[in-house]
Amino acid sequence: MSITYTPWPGSFAKKYRERGYWTDRPLLDLIENAPQENIAVICGERSLSYQNLCSQSKRLAVYFQDLGLCTGDTALVQLPNVAEFYVVFFALIRLGVAPVNALFSHNKNELTAYAKQIEPKIIIASNEHALFHDSAFFSTLSVSSKELPHVLLVGKSEWAESLENVLSSSTSTLLTALPSKAHDVAFFQLSGGSTGTPKLIPRTHNDYFFSVRRSTEICHFTAATKYLCALPCAHNFPMSSPGAFGVFHVGGCVVMSPSPDPNTCFELIERYRVTVAALVPPALTLWLQAAQLNKAALSSLQLMQVGGAKLSESLARQVPIVLGCQLQQILGMAEGLVNYTRLDDDFETIVTTQGRPMCSLDEVKIINNAGEDVAAGEIGELITRGPYTIRGYYKAPDHNAKVFDSEGFYHSGDLVRRNDNGYLTVVGRDKDQINRGGEKIAAEEIENLLLKHEQIMHSALVSMPDSMMGEKSCAFIVPKAAGHGMKSIMLRKYLRGLGVADYKVPDRFEFIDSLPLTPVGKPNKVVLREEIRQRLQSNSELDKTL
Numbered sequence: 182m183s184i185t186y187t188p189w190p191g192s193f194a195k196k197y198r199e200r201g202y203w204t205d206r207p208l209l210d211l212i213e214n215a216p217q218e219n220i221a222v223i224c225g226e227r228s229l230s231y232q233n234l235c236s237q238s239k240r241l242a243v244y245f246q247d248l249g250l251c252t253g254d255t256a257l258v259q260l261p262n263v264a265e266f267y268v269v270f271f272a273l274i275r276l277g278v279a280p281v282n283a284l285f286s287h288n289k290n291e292l293t294a295y296a297k298q299i300e301p302k303i304i305i306a307s308n309e310h311a312l313f314h315d316s317a318f319f320s321t322l323s324v325s326s327k328e329l330p331h332v333l334l335v336g337k338s339e340w341a342e343s344l345e346n347v348l349s350s351s352t353s354t355l356l357t358a359l360p361s362k363a364h365d366v367a368f369f370q371l372s373g374g375s376t377g378t379p380k381l382i383p384r385t386h387n388d389y390f391f392s393v394r395r396s397t398e399i400c401h402f403t404a405a406t407k408y409l410c411a412l413p414c415a416h417n418f419p420m421s422s423p424g425a426f427g428v429f430h431v432g433g434c435v436v437m438s439p440s441p442d443p444n445t446c447f448e449l450i451e452r453y454r455v456t457v458a459a460l461v462p463p464a465l466t467l468w469l470q471a472a473q474l475n476k477a478a479l480s481s482l483q484l485m486q487v488g489g490a491k492l493s494e495s496l497a498r499q500v501p502i503v504l505g506c507q508l509q510q511i512l513g514m515a516e517g518l519v520n521y522t523r524l525d526d527d528f529e530t531i532v533t534t535q536g537r538p539m540c541s542l543d544e545v546k547i548i549n550n551a552g553e554d555v556a557a558g559e560i561g562e563l564i565t566r567g568p569y570t571i572r573g574y575y576k577a578p579d580h581n582a583k584v585f586d587s588e589g590f591y592h593s594g595d596l597v598r599r600n601d602n603g604y605l606t607v608v609g610r611d612k613d614q615i616n617r618g619g620e621k622i623a624a625e626e627i628e629n630l631l632l633k634h635e636q637i638m639h640s641a642l643v644s645m646p647d648s649m650m651g652e653k654s655c656a657f658i659v660p661k662a663a664g665h666g667m668k669s670i671m672l673r674k675y676l677r678g679l680g681v682a683d684y685k686v687p688d689r690f691e692f693i694d695s696l697p698l699t700p701v702g703k704p705n706k707v708v709l710r711e712e713i714r715q716r717l718q719s720n721s722e723l724d725k726t727l
């Protein structure tokens with residue numbers, strides 16, 4: 182049985198095939214068609230050739246097959262930046278088992294929400310994550326009435342099977358399973374979301390493979406590319422824009438970094454002569470500072486890709502001077518559409534825009550509140566459909582009815598301006614989300630958790646400006662009773678106790694008597710954002726006078 186998703190209408194699918202965008206090949210080709218002797222992944226002191234990656238993922242697929250996993254099943258995966266991430270991904274792909282790849286920063290709250298939606302047959306995680314130090318969390322995961330899933334852990338474990346054991350044990354079983362069909366769901370991407378429940382994004386082999394292939398052309402990736410994977414490897418950006426998958430497609434090499442911290446990364450860049458890196462703006466700021474002292478380490482770096490959140494023009498301008506390499510801006514979304522500045526664009530375009538769509542069949546409209554197209558240079562909401570942009574989230578009919586229109590356009594909630602050359606500049610957002618330096622927080626998710634607190638009557642989460650992160654989060658809290666005695670520290674502890682990922686815990690709490698409301702009675706977040714901006718400003722002016 183294949184996994185359900187909202188398909189592209191037949192006429193669109195036909196067009197995408199006729200253009201050669203959809204090739205009806207499985208993502209497995211990414212590693213199987215590469216020159217097998219080339220090094221695919223460097224991770225710590227280990228180097229894996231494409232042949233290693235293929236054979237290890239095949240061995241693991243046999244193990245999955247023996248467990249009874251088959252096409253149409255799902256897996257919940259949570260791994261840090263290690264080579265095993267790719268071994269596991271391609272092992273699952275071999276059998277047509279579709280993973281959700283949770284971020285390593287995700288916690289009980291997020292993993293439970295994903296497990297509920299996909300009812301995984303297997304969980305593959307790392308003993309480095311506190312949730313998997315023992316079986317306590319796992320045993321809470323009794324998804325529906327079904328049996329608990331299998332568990333496989335990277336690293337030694339006393340309570341679960343270890344991946345290393347599986348890979349080092351021999352088997353005589355033949356792998357008979359096949360990948361799912363190219364027009365079926367290969368895996369799920371994660372949406373930053375704007376609703377109470379994290380949404381899953383079904384990506385097919387056809388659409389994802391195209392986005393990877395086209396990205397490698399735009400970014401000129403070749404077998405000589407050495408790509409530093411410093412952002413969380415499960416994120417759409419380092420996975421596919423062109424990311425590790427783009428590197429695999431051309432037979433290049435991915436160097437895994439445990440974090441984007443400049444000390445760690447500079448050492449890896451110098452040691453392995455890395456040519457391309459991808460960062461979110463806050464990490465870029467740290468690199469620009471560190472490079473003032475150690476530019477020599479970066480001599481091999483040719484391209485710095487920046488995306489995930491708005492990059493300021495002033496930081497953008499520093500990249501070639503301070504890092505000694507070219508800048509590329511990327512406006513992407515796990516739902517599909519990815520915009521790139523091109524390598525041969527003039528410098529002004531590269532520093533003032535977030536690029537243009539990657540192919541001519543990406544349909545992008547910029548619309549006003551009445552749904553009409555705005556003129557070039559005017560601000561409006563970016564809506565899009567195309568050969569690698571989904572037509573619906575997984576099992577979310579109500580939300581889909583809101584964000585996908587009758588013509589299949591995805592309403593991104595991004596406010597942008599398009600210039601005469603088709604380049605987009607992000608100017609704001611019309612969705613209830615905070616973009617904390619590239620990490621997205623759905624306001625409603627946190628508000629709902631806060632509302633479960635016995636002393637809280639109302640809550641509203643809004644963004645506040647931050648010089649390093651671009652935005653941070655501020656929760657306005659209306660207590661049920663005066664003299665409540667609630668403190669920020671208590672609410673942070675409360676949210677952590679519910680197992681919320683750290684980056685979603687509000688950076689600041691403000692206690693107020695009532696929420697300002699819009700004419701229709703919703704919390705007026707425009708007023709709240711302005712309120713916190715003013716409070717921060719008067720605090721910093723106070724600081725200056727002290």
Ligand code: AMP
Pocket residue numbers: 371372373374417487488489490491492510511512513514515516535593595607610616621
């Ligand atoms: P997600 O849908 O969770 O994958 O997040 C994608 C969103 O991240 C986009 O819709 C934008 O809001 C934001 N984003 C990604 N890249 C950029 C960028 N270069 N500049 C500004 N916002 C960005």
Ligand code: DBH
Pocket residue numbers: 417418421422488489490511512513514515516519
């Ligand atoms: O933020 C994103 O989701 C993103 C940014 C850059 C993305 O999905 C991508 C490139 O592919």
